[in-house]
């Protein structure tokens with residue numbers, strides 16, 4: 001019998017081996033007991049009834065600082081509303097990217113002060129020094145380094161030349177740093193932008209075809225094979241891209257890939273209906289590609305699904321000229337319910353498989369597992385109570401993100417986030433919200449070192 005538990009959450013627990021009726025016992029922010037339902041007691045108790053008790057989602061691709069009006073505080077409130085208990089934030093902040101240890105330290109302090117959920121940070125590198133700062137950035141707590149083969153902005157979000165990428169991957173290999181890539185080939189896109197200058201709303205997609213993405217992925221994978229560095233391909237939109245990653249992995253490369261919610265739920269026709277609102281990089285693909293991507297998700301070719309959240313307000317999206325609209329969508333707070341609804345309910349994707357993509361694999365790839373991404377003994381008590389039967393309509397005015405809109409407005413959704421705990425503390429509860437600044441900066445290496453810190457364990461009887 002366990003005494004002195006801070007919290008007990010009782011319900012249908014999504015444990016590693018499947019759904020189990022049980023009690024989770026929490027003390028000091030960690031899961032210290034997993035027992036038969038109704039057998040634990042604690043200072044606080046939550047009976048989830050028939051609801052599911054899930055591990056918090058680890059969203060490995062978030063941009064809290066591209067839109068300064070959103071920032072870490074507001075974006076992590078949106079995360080808490082969506083059952084995301086850890087975000088890994090991208091370095092391309094406006095006006096300065098996180099490409100130096102002092103900027104990384106400053107952002108880490110902001111996360112400690114303001115975040116509602118836990119925050120790990122991607123850093124990035126300068127364009128011309130071959131990633132020489134990677135060892136310092138890793139020592140400063142970066143979860144990894146993100147780079148781009150496409151120039152979105154010359155200083156904030158630059159293209160790193162191939163030679164510097166090769167040198168950077170050698171630095172990364174030496175210190176075990178994960179390097180994430182935005183993979184689109186700059187020369188192809190620039191040339192096709194000229195070629196399709198008069199294509200109106202279709203110009204954006206025509207200038208960034210699947211070949212531009214797959215070409216860049218193939219080049220990155222060669223560098224990964226040549227150096228042995230751990231490499232992650234962000235926002236893969238094509239089944240071909242995922243197949244290239246799996247092929248390189250079978251040849252010994254340490255590679256993984258993610259796709260994003262919107263590449264599974266939206267297709268290129270959105271641009272005709274919604275103009276700049278539907279603009280994203282890489283662009284939305286045709287409906288056949290969407291179906292192939294679902295197959296790649298289901299068969300394990302894709303490791304993770306992220307939101308690629310960015311909080312652009314409609315004033316930067318719904319503009320007359322698609323070319324001047326910002327690229328990207330808000331998505332933190334809708335990813336889990338939408339993928340449950342469209343994946344588990346409508347496409348019979350096994351819940352355990354979805355949780356691997358949203359929780360377990362991202363945590364593993366970032367060095368946060370088994371503290372994050374799993375409901376198991378000694379893990380952080382990052383817990384999401386999720387009502388799988390709730391039917392609701394997604395509406396712009398109910399959203400927490402400062403963006404104030406969603407590309408999924410009007411969608412009928414099955415399944416809803418009810419309560420969210422970060423390290424045992426309630427950070428979001430139903431529609432009322434809670435919004436505590438309970439989150440903190442996570443340095444994966446420090447976290448791994450502390451993973452074995454003593455916690456009393458009680459096994460399930």
Ligand SMILES: [Zn+2]
Pocket residue numbers: 061063090308
């Ligand atoms: Zn992104």
